[in-house]
Amino acid sequence: MIPYGRQDVTEDDISAVVSVLRSDFLTQGPVVPRFEAAVAAKVQTSHGVASNSATSALHLAYAALGLGPGDVLWTQPTTFVASANAALYCGAEVDFVDIDPARLTMCPDMLERKLIEAESDGRLPKIVVPVHMCGQPADMAAINALAQRFGFHIVEDASHAIGARCGDRMIGAMPSTDATIFSFHPVKIVTSGEGGMAVTQNTALARRMELLRSHGITRSPDLMEQQEEGPWFYEQVALGWNYRMTDIAAALGLSQLDRLDDYIQRRNALATCYDNMLRDLPVDLPFRSDDTCSAFHLYAIRLHDAGRRKAVFEALRNDGIGVNVHYIPVHLQPFYRRLGFGEGQFPAAEAYYNSAISLPLFPTLGDSDQAAVVDSLRRALQT
Numbered sequence: 604m605i606p607y608g609r610q611d612v613t614e615d616d617i618s619a620v621v622s623v624l625r626s627d628f629l630t631q632g633p634v635v636p637r638f639e640a641a642v643a644a645k646v647q648t649s650h651g652v653a654s655n656s657a658t659s660a661l662h663l664a665y666a667a668l669g670l671g672p673g674d675v676l677w678t679q680p681t682t683f684v685a686s687a688n689a690a691l692y693c694g695a696e697v698d699f700v701d702i703d704p705a706r707l708t709m710c711p712d713m714l715e716r717k718l719i720e721a722e723s724d725g726r727l728p729k730i731v732v733p734v735h736m737c738g739q740p741a742d743m744a745a746i747n748a749l750a751q752r753f754g755f756h757i758v759e760d761a762s763h764a765i766g767a768r769c770g771d772r773m774i775g776a777m778p779s780t781d782a783t784i785f786s787f788h789p790v791k792i793v794t795s796g797e798g799g800m801a802v803t804q805n806t807a808l809a810r811r812m813e814l815l816r817s818h819g820i821t822r823s824p825d826l827m828e829q830q831e832e833g834p835w836f837y838e839q840v841a842l843g844w845n846y847r848m849t850d851i852a853a854a855l856g857l858s859q860l861d862r863l864d865d866y867i868q869r870r871n872a873l874a875t876c877y878d879n880m881l882r883d884l885p886v887d888l889p890f891r892s893d894d895t896c897s898a899f900h901l902y903a904i905r906l907h908d909a910g911r912r913k914a915v916f917e918a919l920r921n922d923g924i925g926v927n928v929h930y931i932p933v934h935l936q937p938f939y940r941r942l943g944f945g946e947g948q949f950p951a952a953e954a955y956y957n958s959a960i961s962l963p964l965f966p967t968l969g970d971s972d973q974a975a976v977v978d979s980l981r982r983a984l985q986t
């Protein structure tokens with residue numbers, strides 16, 4: 604079976620983890636801040652706040668921005684459920700903005716129309732969460748302009764997009780974004796086993812996320828409300844969670860981060876090979892643009908004949924090709940239907956879902972395996 608994604612763990616990665624196991628710290632110790640600083644430097648921003656998943660990093664960012672009951676957060680329906688769920692953890696409401704069908708990221712025109720309506724209803728979102736779907740950056744210039752006009756926060760869900768670029772900036776360094784979230788789950792670009800990170804240029808926001816990551820407990824005298832009673836003293840000044848990353852995970856992530864440039868290059872090279880090999884088939888290929896560089900976490904094609912998606916998917920699986928589909932639109936999940944969402948609300952996300960197949964793409968995918976994927980797809984489309 605050729606999987607749709609696979610982690611790449613080297614002997615260096617293993618040694619880095621083993622040296623933590625021999626050290627004094629297993630949970631958050633000296634390696635976590637090194638990993639945070641390394642990620643922040645890599646994506647050209649100021650602060651990184653590591654956590655035990657991207658889901659918890661999203662929750663920390665939303666909570667630190669003050670999202671709570673009575674507030675609304677908007678994201679896109681074509682995403683993993685976590686982008687939306689984390690807003691519900693805060694007691695806020697969630698709504699969605701449909702995708703641009705080519706780019707698969709939040710459609711700025713639709714966002715603008717929905718903002719104008721929301722403004723007249725007095726229901727503007729507090730936070731808007733564009734998702735860099737498959738690694739392709741959203742149209743951040745257009746979304747930033749709307750943020751200036753309507754006054755919402757931006758949290759980028761960049762779980763697919765560490766190492767991607769938008770214009771001359773790395774994803775993670777967009778000037779009007781409050782926080783950008785990366786995932787280090789094993790199927791993502793760089794892994795720490797489980798793990799995530801929020802990066803930001805806002806020092807106060809970083810400090811707040813750090814506080815909430817560990818129960819809302821502080822040992823810094825400047826954050827305390829009472830007189831320090833002795834060297835043992837700490838205070839809980841907010842309600843937080845245990846979302847800490849372990850040093851074991853950070854060591855793996857830090858070691859993997861050294862290869863980020865190679866990973867992005869290899870993923871882009873494989874994507875270009877797919878583009879060339881699939882050009883004559885009845886499928887739409889991933890969006891490309893000169894002013895962005897995708898991290899190519901996923902290579903998702905769309906069948907022109909959506910009615911054949913299931914048969915083509917099954918034929919590929921029968922050939923040992925681990926294809927997948929990303930994503931079932933969040934608003935169609937039973938849990939979200941119970942909140943009042945349903946079919947037909949976000950037609951571009953629904954149409955994309957009905958026709959999409961993600962092909963195997965990971966740095967160690969060999970040329971002959973890639974050729975086997977293309978052969979299998981070609982046969983499946985012809986029968």
Ligand SMILES: *Cc1c(COP(=O)(O)O)cnc(C)c1O
Binds near residue numbers: 787798799
């Ligand atoms: C994977 C993913 C997440 C959640 O990441 P975890 O690290 O597994 O919590 C959130 N959003 C998107 C778009 C993802 O792909």
